[in-house]
Amino acid sequence: MMVLGLETSCDETGIAIYDSERGLLGDALYSQVDMHAVYGGVIPELASRDHIRKTLPMIRQLLADKNIAATSIDGIAYTAGPGLIGALLVGAALGRSLAMAWNVPAVGVHHMEGHLLAPMLEANPPEFPFVALLVSGGHTQLVAVKGIGEYTLLGESLDDAAGEAFDKVAKMLGLNYPGGPRVAALATQGTPGRFVFPRPMTNRPGLDFSFSGLKTFVRNTLADLEGAPEGISEQDKADVALAFEEAVVQTLVIKCRRALQDSGLRRLIIAGGVSANTRLRAGLEAMVQAQRSQLFYAQPRFCTDNGAMIAYAGCQRLLAGQREGLAINARPRWPMDTLPSLKSLSGV
Numbered sequence: 001m002m003v004l005g006l007e008t009s010c011d012e013t014g015i016a017i018y019d020s021e022r023g024l025l026g027d028a029l030y031s032q033v034d035m036h037a038v039y040g041g042v043i044p045e046l047a048s049r050d051h052i053r054k055t056l057p058m059i060r061q062l063l064a065d066k067n068i069a070a071t072s073i074d075g076i077a078y079t080a081g082p083g084l085i086g087a088l089l090v091g092a093a094l095g096r097s098l099a100m101a102w103n104v105p106a107v108g109v110h111h112m113e114g115h116l117l118a119p120m121l122e123a124n125p126p127e128f129p130f131v132a133l134l135v136s137g138g139h140t141q142l143v144a145v146k147g148i149g150e151y152t153l154l155g156e157s158l159d160d161a162a163g164e165a166f167d168k169v170a171k172m173l174g175l176n177y178p179g180g181p182r183v184a185a186l187a188t189q190g191t192p193g194r195f196v197f198p199r200p201m202t203n204r205p206g207l208d209f210s211f212s213g214l215k216t217f218v219r220n221t222l223a224d225l226e227g228a229p230e231g232i233s234e235q236d237k238a239d240v241a242l243a244f245e246e247a248v249v250q251t252l253v254i255k256c257r258r259a260l261q262d263s264g265l266r267r268l269i270i271a272g273g274v275s276a277n278t279r280l281r282a283g284l285e286a287m288v289q290a291q292r293s294q295l296f297y298a299q300p301r302f303c304t305d306n307g308a309m310i311a312y313a314g315c316q317r318l319l320a321g322q323r324e325g326l327a328i329n330a331r332p333r334w335p336m337d338t339l340p341s342l343k344s345l346s347g348v
């Protein structure tokens with residue numbers, strides 16, 4: 001089955017074609033980062049308008065580049081939520097309409113399920129069951145995954161998501177959006193051990209997270225440095241960036257270790273934009289080795305938003321018989337544990 005996937009939930013237009021027999025046949029990504037950077041963050045209305053401009057021409061281009069006829073597409077998958085409602089509606093309206101015009105089935109995909117399944121696109125995909133750490137701009141969740149659509153939430157952030165904390169700290173450091181990669185780059189110049197920030201909620205049981213206190217800690221540290229007679233230096237900022245990144249990474253490592261131990265599972269996957277972070281990957285790699293477990297993640301371009309993960313997730317659901325009605329639906333909020341399991345769809 002050959003599936004066209006569309007991702008338009010935020011500030012990236014992602015298009016991909018995934019084939020159940022041959023794998024990923026092609027993908028294209030257009031990032032709106034430069035457009036939003038002027039404002040220091042995503043402006044939803046501008047995002048929607050840009051998706052309208054880009055999505056259809058990108059589909060045409062990808063089909064032409066890969067020499068794939070529209071008539072050979074067997075199904076369409078689009079991100080139906082969670083995300084910015086206007087941006088989601090562009091992909092949902094276009095995906096649903098194309099499916100009707102081409103007389104093929106359509107399926108609305110959950111954006112975080114797309115992220116969660118992105119490591120499946122790699123050469124050595126994980127087998128079920130596993131623990132998933134989802135770390136993006138809007139979500140920080142630990143999930144026990146028995147199969148597609150069989151998700152048990154183990155813990156989540158009570159306030160800011162990990163990516164959101166990176167983005168806010170970036171702003172405090174005078175770095176532009178998206179902040180995660182910029183904070184990570186600045187941290188490579190940092191002096192190890194100069195500052196040690198708290199690892200929130202690690203000294204009590206449970207698998208929930210909280211990153212807003214850490215953010216305040218950064219703000220106070222920066223205020224102290226700025227108030228010093230000699231002012232704040234570039235080295236000071238790099239040292240703060242490193243201490244912040246280490247605190248986030250260590251917190252995530254401690255909670256992932258606990259999730260593996262509590263669940264008795266031996267595989268950990270990480271997904272979402274923050275899973276592209278090299279310090280996080282290294283920290284988790286060391287932890288899983290000590291736990292005699294395995295770590296899986298997608299290549300960096302499939303950690304952040306992309307069409308390939310939506311085409312893959314949609315393909316699995318279409319193969320199991322899931323079908324969207326004719327209505328065009330998008331859900332800005334959508335708990336992942338309400339998704340039907342593949343097992344229940346195929347009646348196994």
Ligand code: KG4
Nearest residue numbers: 136137138163180181272273274277304305
């Ligand atoms: O998954 P994603 O592309 O979009 C959402 O679904 O939110 O994640 C974007 C988030 C942003 O907060 C961005 O700053 C963060 O992922 N991010 C990173 C890195 N690359 C992206 N955070 C830390 N280190 C990175 N290398």
Ligand code: ZN
Nearest residue numbers: 115136304305
């Ligand atoms: Zn995302």
